[in-house]
Amino acid sequence: MIAFVAFSLRRAWQGLWHNRLMSVAATATMVLMLALLSGLIILLTGLDATLKYVEQEVQVVAYVKDSANPQDVNLLETALGQMPQVTEVSYVSKDQALKDFLSRHPDEAEVVNSLPTNPLPASLQINLRDPNDYLDVATYLRNQSPVDRVLNIKQTVDQMVTVIGVLRAVGIGVLVVVGLIVLFIIVNTIRLAVVSRADEIEIMRLVGASDAFIRWPFIFEGAMVGLFGALITIAVLWLGQGPITTVMADYFKVLPVEASATVGRDVALVVLGTGVGIGVLGSYLSIRSYLIR
Amino acid sequence: MRRSQPERGIGASLMAMVSPASSDSRPSQTRLPGTPGKPAGKPVRPRVVLAMEGVTKSYPNGKIALRGVDLVVPEGDFVFLVGPSGAGKSTILKLLIRDEMATKGVVLLDGRDLARLKRKDVPRIRRKIGIVFQDFKLLPHKSVRENVAFALEVTGAPRQSIGPVVDRVLRVVGLTGQADQLPGQLSGGEQQRTAIARALVHNPRLFIADEPTGNLDPLISWEIIQLLLRINELGVTVLMATHNAEVVTALRKRVVALEDGRVVRDQTEAAYHRED
Numbered sequence: 001m002i003a004f005v006a007f008s009l010r011r012a013w014q015g016l017w018h019n020r021l022m023s024v025a026a027t028a029t030m031v032l033m034l035a036l037l038s039g040l041i042i043l044l045t046g047l048d049a050t051l052k053y054v055e056q057e058v059q060v061v062a063y064v065k066d067s068a069n070p071q072d073v074n075l076l077e078t079a080l081g082q083m084p085q086v087t088e089v090s091y092v093s094k095d096q097a098l099k100d101f102l103s104r105h106p107d108e109a110e111v112v113n114s115l116p117t118n119p120l121p122a123s124l125q126i127n128l129r130d131p132n133d134y135l136d137v138a139t140y141l142r143n144q145s146p147v148d149r150v151l152n153i154k155q156t157v158d159q160m161v162t163v164i165g166v167l168r169a170v171g172i173g174v175l176v177v178v179g180l181i182v183l184f185i186i187v188n189t190i191r192l193a194v195v196s197r198a199d200e201i202e203i204m205r206l207v208g209a210s211d212a213f214i215r216w217p218f219i220f221e222g223a224m225v226g227l228f229g230a231l232i233t234i235a236v237l238w239l240g241q242g243p244i245t246t247v248m249a250d251y252f253k254v255l256p257v258e259a260s261a262t263v264g265r266d267v268a269l270v271v272l273g274t275g276v277g278i279g280v281l282g283s284y285l286s287i288r289s290y291l292i293r
Numbered sequence: 294m295r296r297s298q299p300e301r302g303i304g305a306s307l308m309a310m311v312s313p314a315s316s317d318s319r320p321s322q323t324r325l326p327g328t329p330g331k332p333a334g335k336p337v338r339p340r341v342v343l344a345m346e347g348v349t350k351s352y353p354n355g356k357i358a359l360r361g362v363d364l365v366v367p368e369g370d371f372v373f374l375v376g377p378s379g380a381g382k383s384t385i386l387k388l389l390i391r392d393e394m395a396t397k398g399v400v401l402l403d404g405r406d407l408a409r410l411k412r413k414d415v416p417r418i419r420r421k422i423g424i425v426f427q428d429f430k431l432l433p434h435k436s437v438r439e440n441v442a443f444a445l446e447v448t449g450a451p452r453q454s455i456g457p458v459v460d461r462v463l464r465v466v467g468l469t470g471q472a473d474q475l476p477g478q479l480s481g482g483e484q485q486r487t488a489i490a491r492a493l494v495h496n497p498r499l500f501i502a503d504e505p506t507g508n509l510d511p512l513i514s515w516e517i518i519q520l521l522l523r524i525n526e527l528g529v530t531v532l533m534a535t536h537n538a539e540v541v542t543a544l545r546k547r548v549v550a551l552e553d554g555r556v557v558r559d560q561t562e563a564a565y566h567r568e569d
């Protein structure tokens with residue numbers, strides 16, 4: 001068994017070395033595709049994080065009438081806190097609202113201060129478990145007496161969810177296409193390797209070599225192309241991780257810092273698995289026609 | 294992976310052959326060696342190495358290469374397979390190594406029906422057969438020794454057992470001195486002897502040669518034929534497809550003549566005159 005593996009590895013290595021140019025070309029293609037794949041994964045991860053962030057930030061904002069009885073408002077707040085769709089309720093008083101406004105728009109301070117009364121309403125800000133529950137909660141709020149009006153952000157959220165869903169579907173579609181292209185290229189590379197060694201395969205069959213002895217060296221060869229391609233891709237990503245993280249943080253603003261470590265590990269694992277997997281599958285498909293008779 | 298009955302190890306016989314005592318003795322006077330398990334003097338009916346019955350072979354393109362071929366070859370025979378080009382000689386040999394399958398009829402090799410052989414058992418059957426071709430089929434980047442060793446490596450022979458076997462078969466074919474040369478540095482005859490050595494590493498019961506002298510000049514051809522005769526004397530059945538009428542006629546061995554996929558003649562101690 002060990003002798004068999006050693007034999008297969010030795011022959012796989014000989015095969016790679018014998019067709020150096022082709023091996024390098026196959027590995028380069030593999031790297032290119034794996035880099036594209038990791039790019040897509042990183043992009044999708046970023047989009048996912050953005051979506052999560054946005055979903056988290058979906059708040060129902062209900063403005064409270066100035067005339068509302070504080071006790072009613074209190075009761076409403078408690079009632080909302082007990083709704084299953086709601087994760088958190090906070091009350092923002094008129095004063096707090098003004099402070100928030102001023103801190104966001106310091107230039108307007110003069111104008112605001114010149115006003116006789118505080119024009120900003122108090123509000124209840126409600127965080128939802130699931131943004132799809134927006135309508136339920138909003139409808140409920142509209143029927144409550146202390147509520148003046150409910151801010152309509154439903155549309156914005158819906159659009160955002162749709163856009164991200166489309167992006168995700170497109171991304172996965174592209175991934176699948178890229179995967180098929182890599183497979184196609186590997187199949188052809190290994191097939192060339194197989195064809196260039198057709199004489200050897202014929203002799204092996206004639207002297208009574210079992211299929212395993214014929215097949216496994218090529219499988220290992222494909223696996224090695226995948227492995228090298230993956231390692232090179234991971235090295236490149238490793239070197240580029242600084243700039244990548246910066247771009248991600250800039251572009252998506254929201255990517256949680258602690259996530260980048262796991263994202264890196266996940267990408268590395270996916271790249272490794274895909275590389276080796278496609279290499280093996282490609283070899284298997286290429287060598288099949290030479291064995292079945 | 295030998296595991297049958299007290300097999301006539303041609304290993305031992307080959308050893309005997311290269312030792313001075315036996316190589317001096319003339320073949321015609323030597324009894325078939327290598328039957329140690331059988332009591333001397335008691336006639337034993339030879340086993341049948343291969344039998345074909347009503348074998349028809351049509352290729353996927355519709356070409357019918359064999360039509361109802363019957364052929365029985367007992368162990369130890371030396372058989373020439375002759376006939377014009379396209380008669381079906383190579384097709385018979387391909388059926389025997391199960392490179393192709395008979396369309397109709399039965400092919401038995403060493404008592405086993407090749408049609409009912411499981412795929413995974415095919416390699417083991419092939420190791421009972423040594424085969425050489427007109428074009429030698431050597432690997433150009435491997436030395437003589439490596440070419441011969443290759444047949445053992447790819448069949449999972451333990452590494453340390455390979456060297457001695459290779460040395461032995463190289464001695465049998467007389468290539469010990471050229472062991473480290475590449476095929477390109479050898480004469481045609483030496484290349485064919487390398488191929489023969491490779492075909493011997495698994496101690497085959499049946500030796501198949503498909504026009505082994507087709508690429509060689511007459512003198513070298515005779516050398517190769519002599520070698521095949523010696524292998525036959527060790528008890529290995531030899532089946533040789535050839536166009537070489539001179540050789541066939543001179544040797545007076547069994548001749549099976551094919552024409553258009555049919556056996557038209559099967560004679561012992563026969564001659565062969567080419568008509569094509």
Ligand SMILES: Nc1ncnc2c1ncn2[C@@H]1O[C@H](COP(=O)(O)OP(=O)(O)OP(=O)(O)O)[C@@H](O)[C@H]1O
Binds near residue numbers: 354380381382385
């Ligand atoms: N793989 C194949 N597919 C289709 N037809 C084939 C195939 N191999 C052989 N044939 C046909 O079968 C017939 C017998 O071929 P075969 O090779 O057995 O002849 P042969 O007696 O060995 O001839 P030669 O002396 O020229 O080697 C020929 O007509 C040949 O064209």
Ligand SMILES: [Mg+2]
Binds near residue numbers: 382383384503
């Ligand atoms: Mg032929």
